[in-house]
Amino acid sequence: MKRISKKLIITTLTLALVVTxxxxxxxxxxxxxxxxxxxxxxxxxxxxxxxxxxVEPDMAYISVGVRTEDKDAEVAQKQNSQTMNKVIDAIxxxxxxxxxxxxxxxxxxxxxxxNRDDASITDVEKYVVTHYLEVxxxxxxxxxxxxxxxxxxxxxxxxxxRFTISDSEEAYHKALVLALTNAQGKADAxxxxxxVSIGAPINVTEQSSYNAPxxxxxxxxxxxxxxxxxxxxxxxxxxxTANISVVYEY
Numbered sequence: 494m495k496r497i498s499k500k501l502i503i504t505t506l507t508l509a510l511v512v513t514x515x516x517x518x519x520x521x522x523x524x525x526x527x528x529x530x531x532x533x534x535x536x537x538x539x540x541x542x543x544x545x546x547x548v549e550p551d552m553a554y555i556s557v558g559v560r561t562e563d564k565d566a567e568v569a570q571k572q573n574s575q576t577m578n579k580v581i582d583a584i585x586x587x588x589x590x591x592x593x594x595x596x597x598x599x600x601x602x603x604x605x606x607x608n609r610d611d612a613s614i615t616d617v618e619k620y621v622v623t624h625y626l627e628v629x630x631x632x633x634x635x636x637x638x639x640x641x642x643x644x645x646x647x648x649x650x651x652x653x654x655r656f657t658i659s660d661s662e663e664a665y666h667k668a669l670v671l672a673l674t675n676a677q678g679k680a681d682a683x684x685x686x687x688x689v690s691i692g693a694p695i696n697v698t699e700q701s702s703y704n705a706p707x708x709x710x711x712x713x714x715x716x717x718x719x720x721x722x723x724x725x726x727x728x729x730x731x732x733x734t735a736n737i738s739v740v741y742e743y
Contacts, residue, residue, distance in 0.1 A: 542676025550656035558650030
């Protein structure tokens with residue numbers, strides 16, 4: 494067996510140690526370089542903005558109806574149809590297009606009464622028929638006239654009158670601009686308080702919006718049959734609101 498000298502073993506171990514140390518040094522140096530290349534943290538300021546504009550409505554949705562009653566269901570329905578046809582024809586004569594007159598609800602139901610001889614028994618007292626129309630009025634100045642005409646032709650019910658605008662997109666765009674101005678004002682105030690400078694927005698998000706219609710009336714309003722005066726109608730104003738979220742970097 495050949496003997497390996499101690500000098501050779503020591504030399505080999507020393508060389509291995511040098512190589513290992515070099516590898517570790519290179520790894521540490523690479524790690525240091527990688528860490529120094531990581532981007533710095535970005536400071537951001539998040540604010541919400543709200544813009545609201547007020548506009549005058551230029552169109553309306555009118556709900557009018559006819560209610561008839563009779564002990565015979567067929568008679569009640571026939572009377573309702575005859576009266577409603579008169580109402581529709583009269584509204585059309587005002588220049589309302591046929592596509593702007595739509596049935597929104599039709600109902601035929603029995604109305605019961607307790608039996609006089611036996612309280613546990615109910616009898617059909619009569620049948621009630623209700624038929625509602627939704628009329629789109631594109632000339633806001635004719636709303637009162639449309640209502641008067643419907644009533645004089647036999648309509649005796651109404652659900653509501655809703656006023657709105659035909660071009661809601663244009664109004665909403667104006668509200669968006671106001672919302673952005675509102676957000677910028679908040680951001681400037683906060684930046685001034687924090688003693689920092691902000692630049693242009695790095696992100697703008699459109700949030701929910703709300704256009705509040707003006708609505709008059711309650712469900713199942715009964716008109717007076719002897720109404721002689723023209724019905725006064727106040728259109729009021731509409732609010733169009735836009736909400737946004739804006740992120741600024743400082």
